[in-house]
Amino acid sequence: MKKLVLINAIVWATIILVASYLFRDVANYKYFFFVLIFSAGLMNMLISKYAAKTVKVRCNK
Known part of the structure; x- marks a missing residue:
């Protein structure tokens, strides 16, 4: 899952x-830049x- 996060970033x-x-001259x-950063x-x-939910805990109880 770390690989997916890295590729996504x-x-x-x-x-x-x-x-x-490309859009530096747009008014x-x-x-637009804020929306990209937020997204x-x-x-x-x-x-x-989602990755945190799928990771199993390796602790003995």
């Missing part, structure tokens, strides 16, 4: 860099939360 970083280069660039954070949070 790299993909979002690439999307943010490419979009910031609402600040809002990336939300996606990583959801993947991490």
